[in-house]
Structure formats: structure tokens, C-alpha cells
Amino acid sequence: MDFRLLSYILIKSSSAVAVFFNVSLLYITYKSRKITTLKEFNQIININVCLDLFLVLNMTFNDIEIAISDGLFFVFSNANIWPFPTWLKSFITWNFHCCCGLSGIFGIVPLYYRYQTFVKGEPIKLYKMIPWILIPIWNTSWALMTVYQFQPRRLDYVNVLDPKVWPDAKKKFFIVSDAEGVFGNIYGASCLITFSGAFMFSGYMITRVQARMRGNSNVSGKTKKMQASFNRIVISQLLLAVLLGITPVMGVVTEMQLKLKNSNVHFVMHTFMSFLPVANSLSTLCFFKHYRRHFIMLLTCGRIDISGGSSRIDATDFSKSKIGSQVSIA
Incomplete structure (x- = not known):
């Protein structure tokens, strides 16, 4: 079975579906903007839609493919058609690392918004969201350093790939990084610490949100149902971020650490990650x-x-x- 071709087809298909669902959600939130009871919820959904579209459009317009062999991580893109210097092409292709990092916090950002507005009763400002966006950027900046570390000899490393699977490897633009060395180890440790802390805090936020729900004895039944719908959506999106965001990244890191040669695990993991924007939008439509x-x-x-x-x-x-x-x- 040609896992590369199958993965490519599934990713392109899911990207098209994700764009349709997420643009539809943007339109619906815009048309519902005058409904006071939906103001908070519309803002939560718009934040998540923007993150989803960033992931989808980045992988689509950059025509991203990944490969892993002998502990090396390759990200292929269509940057060879751009009239830019190599260092800038590498930086743009590195955006896929940012997508991997952002996919892990897709579910945390709406949950944090929900926690601030529902539990603490505070109108949330944009600057309060910035630290959550900076977490993956901080993590992936270490990956960028490994990319530039490998950049001078990147064409030599492509020989570790199976030529039957990647006959066009040298014709495409690509960047190389690994999970070893000083920068690689800092990258791994930074991801482990920040995401573990973020998800422990997520568990705390969920318990506080549920406790607030149980304490709202004076509100009407309809309001309780609406609040429960909001909670189901943000919690489901957190679980989806773990299943389709964090799990694929951990699978790829494990494949790199084991230094497997010409495995197909990364094709499966990359495909799973592309399903996250579709699953997020579907969960919103299903629960509300x-x-x-x-x-x-x-x-x-x-x-x-x-x-x-x-x-x-x-x-x-x-x-x-x-x-x-x-x-x-x-």
C-alpha cells in the first residue's frame, strides 16, 4: 500500500471539508451576533475557527508532507517555487512545526476563555490569550534552531529516505531536524513541561466549570441546558486536541527517538492531525x-x-x- 499517496489524498480531502465547515461556522456566528445569549459562545467558536483555519491553510498552501527515517524529521513543502532565499524558505516551511505545537492547545484556548468568563465572571481581553499562543511558539523556536543547524548539509541527509517512497525528495524543498543534540533535547523537554502543565491546568478548569454549573441553582432550565451545551463543546474540543493533536506529535517524536528506518507511522500521525479541524467544527455542530x-x-x-x-x-x-x-x- 502506498501510504504516502493515501495520506496525501486524505489530508487534502479533510482540508477541503474543514475549510467548508469552519467558514460556515464563521458565517453562522456572524449572523447570530445580535443574539445576546450567544455573544460569549460566538467568541469562543471564532477563536477556535481561526486556529483551525491556520492549521488547514498552512498545510494546504505550503503543500506540506513529512517523512521520518533514522531519527531525522523532514518537512517537505512547495517553497522551491518561491523567489526567496533559502533561509526564508526554511522559516516558512518551519511553520508546520508551529501547526504541530498549536494543535496541542486548540482545546485549551476555548476552555480557558470559558473558565475566565463563566467561572471567574471576567470579560476576557485578547492579551490574556497571548501566553497560550506563545507556548507553542516558544517550543517550536528550538526546533527552528535545529533546522538551521542541519541546513548547510540538508541535501546529504535526504539519502536516509527510501527512494521508492520519495523519488522526488531532492526536487522538493525540505527542512531537516532531529530530537537529539542540545537544541533537540531542549525542544523535547520544553514541550513536555509546557504541555503537561497546560493539561493539568485544563483538568483544574474543567472541575471549576462543572462546580459552577452545579452551583447555579437559581437559573432557568433552558439556561442550564445552554450552559451545559457550551461546556460539552469546550471539553470535547480539549479531548480532540489530545487525541488528534498531542497524540500524533508524541507518535512522531517516539518514531524519531527509536530511529526507525522508513516506517509508515508518521504518515498515519500526519493524517490524524489533519482531521482535527474537521472534528472540532463537527463537535460544535453536533452539540449545539x-x-x-x-x-x-x-x-x-x-x-x-x-x-x-x-x-x-x-x-x-x-x-x-x-x-x-x-x-x-x-
């Missing part, structure tokens, strides 16, 4: 009926059956529709 119904309206050009009826709803006027004026709860 308001978004799900508006998404169906987009697919059906404004025609939707409500409670078995034959009502027509204008997809361009959410404020006047039954769904727009009265939020539906999952």
Missing part, C-alpha cells in the same frame, strides 16, 4: 442545536423542517426567524 439548525439552513438554501412542520425560514434573516430569536438547545 442552534448552530446545527443554521448549518442545515445553509445546506438547504433556507428551507428547514421545524418540529415536523413545513416552515420556511429565510437564511439571510436570523433575527426574524424562530430559531434566531429563540435559541435552540441541544
Whole structure:
């Protein structure tokens, strides 16, 4: 089986689906912007959509492929068509490392937003999100140092790849890094410390959010259902980040540490990571009926059956529709 070709097809397909779902979510949050009860939730979703689209567009426009052999990590891109110096091409291709790092915090950022606004009751500012974005940038900066360390002799290292799988390796632009040496070990230790700390804090935030939910005895049943829907989404996105973000990265690091030659593990891990933006958007649509119904309206050009009826709803006027004026709860 040609794992490289299969992985490439699945990644391109999932990227197209992810763009469709996430752009649809952006449109739905925009049309729902006047619904006061959804203001906080729309902001949470928009943050996650932006992270998802960054991952998808980076891998799509850079035409990213990865390969691992003998402990070396190769990232291939289409940078050879760009009229830039080699160091700049390497920097742009290195963005894939940033995507790997960001995928690990995809679920943490919405959860942190939820924790600040729901548990602490504080209006969150953009600057409070910056540290979460800086964590993967700090980690992957060490990977960038290993890239430039290998850069002068990068063409020599490509010989460790299977020529049957990578006959075009020398024709594509690529960067090389490893998990050993001073920078490689600092990179591994930094990732372990920051992500372990982040996910322990995530566990704390989940317990506080759930405790606040149980303590809200004075709110209406409808509000409780809405808050529960919000919580299910941010928690599910955290779990998806672990399954489709952290797990693939750890699988790739393990493959590098074991110095496997011409294994196919990295193809599977890369494919799994590409599913994260799709899974995030689907979890939002599945757990929150308001978004799900508006998404169906987009697919059906404004025609939707409500409670078995034959009502027509204008997809361009959410404020006047039954769904727009009265939020539906999952």
C-alpha cells in the first residue's frame, strides 16, 4: 500500500471539508451576533475557527508532507517555487512545526476563555490569550534552531529516505531536524513541561466549570441546558486536541527517538492531525442545536423542517426567524 499517496489524498480531502465547515461556522456566528445569549459562545467558536483555519491553510498552501527515517524529521513543502532565499524558505516551511505545537492547545484556548468568563465572571481581553499562543511558539523556536543547524548539509541527509517512497525528495524543498543534540533535547523537554502543565491546568478548569454549573441553582432550565451545551463543546474540543493533536506529535517524536528506518507511522500521525479541524467544527455542530439548525439552513438554501412542520425560514434573516430569536438547545 502506498501510504504516502493515501495520506496525501486524505489530508487534502479533510482540508477541503474543514475549510467548508469552519467558514460556515464563521458565517453562522456572524449572523447570530445580535443574539445576546450567544455573544460569549460566538467568541469562543471564532477563536477556535481561526486556529483551525491556520492549521488547514498552512498545510494546504505550503503543500506540506513529512517523512521520518533514522531519527531525522523532514518537512517537505512547495517553497522551491518561491523567489526567496533559502533561509526564508526554511522559516516558512518551519511553520508546520508551529501547526504541530498549536494543535496541542486548540482545546485549551476555548476552555480557558470559558473558565475566565463563566467561572471567574471576567470579560476576557485578547492579551490574556497571548501566553497560550506563545507556548507553542516558544517550543517550536528550538526546533527552528535545529533546522538551521542541519541546513548547510540538508541535501546529504535526504539519502536516509527510501527512494521508492520519495523519488522526488531532492526536487522538493525540505527542512531537516532531529530530537537529539542540545537544541533537540531542549525542544523535547520544553514541550513536555509546557504541555503537561497546560493539561493539568485544563483538568483544574474543567472541575471549576462543572462546580459552577452545579452551583447555579437559581437559573432557568433552558439556561442550564445552554450552559451545559457550551461546556460539552469546550471539553470535547480539549479531548480532540489530545487525541488528534498531542497524540500524533508524541507518535512522531517516539518514531524519531527509536530511529526507525522508513516506517509508515508518521504518515498515519500526519493524517490524524489533519482531521482535527474537521472534528472540532463537527463537535460544535453536533452539540449545539442552534448552530446545527443554521448549518442545515445553509445546506438547504433556507428551507428547514421545524418540529415536523413545513416552515420556511429565510437564511439571510436570523433575527426574524424562530430559531434566531429563540435559541435552540441541544
